[in-house]
Amino acid sequence: MERFIRMKCTKCGFEENMPAECFNEVVDIMIEDGDDDIPHIHCTRCDEPTFYPKDIDRFKKG
Numbered sequence: 921m922e923r924f925i926r927m928k929c930t931k932c933g934f935e936e937n938m939p940a941e942c943f944n945e946v947v948d949i950m951i952e953d954g955d956d957d958i959p960h961i962h963c964t965r966c967d968e969p970t971f972y973p974k975d976i977d978r979f980k981k982g
């Protein structure tokens with residue numbers, strides 16, 4: 921069974937499920953780039969880089 925991460929755009933409020941596998945790839949790329957921000961991608965609706973996991977607290981470091 922495929923797992924999904926619920927994503928939400930902090931700018932326009934758009935929500936979409938993202939396969940956990942794809943999300944993990946984003947995480948890996950950000951680690952490779954030395955980017956310690958919460959993993960996010962471009963929103964498919966407003967095209968801003970503000971598409972974050974909805975339960976963002978789970979991904980905050982600290």
Ligand SMILES: [Zn+2]
Binds near residue numbers: 930933934963968
């Ligand atoms: Zn958006």
